[in-house]
Amino acid sequence: MSSFPPFTRLAASLPDHVPFVGPEAIERERGTSFAARIGANESGFGPSPRVIEAMQASAGDMWKYCDPENYDLRSAIADQLGLDVEMVVVGEGVDGLLNLAVRMFAEPGEAVVTSLGAYPTFNFHVTGFGAKLVTVPYRDYREDLVALAEAANANNARIVYLANPDNPMGTWCEADAVEKFLAEINPHTLVILDEAYCELAPASAIPAIAPLRPNIIRMRSFSKAYGLAGIRCGYAFGPAELIRPFERVRTHYGVNRMAQVAALAAFADQAYLSEVVGLVAAGRERITQIAEENGLKALPSATNFVAVDCGADGVFAQKVLDNLIAQGIFVRKPVARGLDKFIRVSVGLDHELDLLAEALPKALATARI
Amino acid sequence: MSSFPPFTRLAASLPDHVPFVGPEAIERERGTSFAARIGANESGFGPSPRVIEAMQASAGDMWKYCDPENYDLRSAIADQLGLDVEMVVVGEGVDGLLNLAVRMFAEPGEAVVTSLGAYPTFNFHVTGFGAKLVTVPYRDYREDLVALAEAANANNARIVYLANPDNPMGTWCEADAVEKFLAEINPHTLVILDEAYCELAPASAIPAIAPLRPNIIRMRSFSKAYGLAGIRCGYAFGPAELIRPFERVRTHYGVNRMAQVAALAAFADQAYLSEVVGLVAAGRERITQIAEENGLKALPSATNFVAVDCGADGVFAQKVLDNLIAQGIFVRKPVARGLDKFIRVSVGLDHELDLLAEALPKALATARI
Known part of the structure; x- marks a missing residue:
């Protein structure tokens, strides 16, 4: 790499490798589309028909910049949560909000704590802003709350995720x-x-909104249950003292107008959300059943995907995954040691899970050769 | 502000004031919509009808994450420019790309050079990453290329904009x-x-694409001539050594799927672009004529807006602007000393410029009282 003009010391130190391979890249390489797209925890049920109508009706308005304050959407969210509007910030998905939170709180060189094998995009931002x-x-196979709290306190962490x-x-x-844990x-x-999947979880898993705690930011998404992964819209909430300073660093026109329209319509159609849940x-039950029919165990899930234990090691699970992909079924898998014997299957439409049921025995047989 | 949890030293030092008031905020305050939206350099002509159709047809696909590589769009852009695909990066508007470029090149504490009164969002990013x-x-009323080059070299600048x-x-x-200047x-x-307005400029104003220079990144937008400000999509190009490292810091799923669809369709309809040009x-001629009918001078423009000299000082121009807004006409003005006697009027539809023609004499008369 040319050293003129020079990157910052931090940017120069960052790894070139980034772990973001989309299904489209695999499709380009294979020269054909996937028959089942059940690997990215997207919602094949799609957004509400009302959301689709709202997007279509607003297409002609896209010459206008979005409202930089995301006011209508923030108001709707704040109303539902029983918060003031300045306790809510809207961003370009949870990914975008994680970027900003890490930038504002993770002092370079200091510790940030997360689980080994958890969300790689969070780690990407931590490394990207120079924290440790x-x-x-x-x-x-659960995040270890006791050990997370101990590590956060022992390392004087700036952030724990x-x-x-x-x-x-x-x-x-x-x-x-x-x-x-929070206490x-x-x-x-x-x-x-990060509560990206909270709408799909049992109510007993989600702490009450009030009282807001002075050191906690919670993040939620329109990508999962609301079926709008492609629109990039998420929100964060917490005390105004933590949320208002996002104004200092966020790209004010970053959430596009179509995302604002779609998210607002999605939030308004809670009946559709219940149906999707x-x-x-x-x-999830169907995937678990398919796993069991193949002699495999699946973890209980509170999300729109199921982790299936392939019954051997990470090398074996990778073979299973590779063969499923070769059969036109897009799935992914955890890579961290200890989690890597699983594959992760997102809930898809019936015909996609039919394809999985058909393909899995062959994938397992091939992997066992 | 609470000091627990503490912000980074940099984030704690940032100003709370951010200069981004959208027309929607003014409308909320006035309790009524603007009759003419000619203040944000948007294109009231809108995107191509083919773009609108493409967006409508893809609304049901928004449950899918976008292609994190923006491959199709980057390929189309690279083809048109005669570049390789790795010489092009797509981002969340020029605003998003400026954020990344500043982050990668502006070492905290070091100098970044720009013109006084130029794009405030660039300055926001420079300050936000701690550069000077x-x-x-x-x-x-032109950017002073000789003085910019002198200041860049004298200050050993990391970036000049x-x-x-x-x-x-x-x-x-x-x-x-x-x-x-570049030399x-x-x-x-x-x-x-920053060539956000290049499609609207005389060909003589735009340097050739080749050869790429080792220290130059050029940025372009779908927000202006393509009529897609609300969709947040821009691109940057330069030598691969400068462009590839954007992978280290960009939010890979940041450009949403609708933006990819819209931008690709917009880029494909160059006939519509010519029509808009x-x-x-x-x-621009019509705005100039309206200015002259009121005894004012307008600057020649290579963009989709015209700067109109209100003929007195900044206080007077602010009064003119305030009165236009009171009459339901959204316009903006430069604020830097020396430029502040102008108001800036975006090209709108005929009926919007009719409203301007009607309102301007009254605004001037009111300001003169």
């Missing part, structure tokens, strides 16, 4: 355990509670 | 002058050449 990742292993429900395992912690974290450590629960 | 802004006054055509004045430099900049200084040129 400290990881804690999962325990029984917890996804509940968890990705990539789909497991969850009950609200009282989360509350206990144990030093007040000068920011807790990011039911469909996702049925899909 | 050095500003150079405009000369005859030039918008050509310029915002907020609409003026432009000819390509040979830009080339001369004078130290090779260890990154030049960001003609309509914008006619609109």
Whole structure:
């Protein structure tokens, strides 16, 4: 690489490798489309028909910049949560909000704590802003709240990250355990509670909104249950003292107008959301049944995907995955040691899960050769 | 503000004030919509009908994440420019790309050079990443290329920013002058050449694409001539050594799927673009004529807006602007000393410019009281 003009010391030190391979890249390489797209925890049920109508009706308005304050959407969210509008910030998905939170709280060189094998995009931002990742292993395929709190406090962490429900395992912690964890974290450590899957979880897993705690930001998404992964819209909430300063760093026109329209319409159609929650629960059962029919165990899930234990090691699970992809079925898998014997299957439409049921025996047989 | 959890030293030092008031915020305050939306350099002509159709047809696909590589769009852009695909990066508008470029090249504490009164969002990013802004006054309402180059070299700048055509004045430099400027900049200084308005400028103002220079990144947008401000999509190009490292810091799923669809369709309809370029040129003439009918002078413009000299000082121009807004006409104005006697009027539809013609005499008369 040319050294003129020079990158910042931090940018120059960043790894070139980034772990983001989309299904489109695999499709380009294979020269054909996937028959089942059940690997990225998207919602094949799609957004509400009302959301689609709203997007179509607003297409002609896209010459206008979006409202930089995201006012209507923030107001709707704040109303539902019983918060003031300045306790809510809307961003370009949870990914975009994680970027901003890490930038504002993770002092370069200091510790940030997460689980080993948890969300790689969070780690990408931590490394990208020069902070030091400290990881804690999962325990029984769940995030280990006791060990996370200990590591956060022992390392004087600037941030500790917890996804509940968890990705990539789909497991969850009950609200009282989360509350206990939150109470144990030093007040000068920011807790990011990523609740991207919260609408799909049992109510008992989600802590109450009130009272807001001075060191906690919770993040939610329109990508999962609302079926709008492609639109990039998420929100964060917490005390105004933590949320208002996002104004100092966020790209004010970053959430596009179509995302604002779609998210607002999605949020307004809670009946559709309930319907999807039911469909996702049925899909999880179907995936679990398919796993069991093949002699495999699946983890209980509070998300729109199921982690299936392929019954051997990571090399074996990778072979299963490769063969499923060769059969036109897009799935992904955890890569961290201890989690890598699983593949992760997103709830898809019936015909996609039929394809999975058909393909899995062959994939397992091939992997066993 | 609570000091627990603490912000980074940099985030704690950032100003709370951010200069981004959207027309929607003014409308909320006034309790009524603007009759003419001609203040944000949007294109009231809208996107191509084919783009609208493409967006409508893809609304049901928004449950899928976008292609994180933006491959199809980057390929189309690269083809048109005669570049390789790895010389092009797509981002969340020029705003998003400026964020990344500043983050990668502006070492905290070091100098970044721009014109006094030029694009505030660039300055926002420079301050936000802790670099030091050095500003150079405009000369005859044009960016002063000689002084910019001198300031960049004298301050050992990490970045020098030039918008050509310029915002907020609409003026432009000819390509040979830009080339001369580029040649004078130290090779260890990154030049960001913001060409958001290039499709609306005379061909003589735009330097050739080849050869790519080792220290120059050029940025372009779908927000202006393509009529897609609300969709947040822009692109940057330069040598692969400068462009590939954007992978280290960009939010890979940041450009949403609708933006990819819209931008690709917009780029494919160059006939519509030509039509808009003609309509914008006619609109600039009409605004100039309205100014002259009121005894005012307008600057020649290579953009989709015209800077109108209100003939007195900044206080007077602010009064004119306030009265236009009170009459339901959204316009904006430069705020930097020396430029602040202008108001900036975007090319709108005929009926919007009719409203301007009607309202301006009254606004001037009121300001003169």
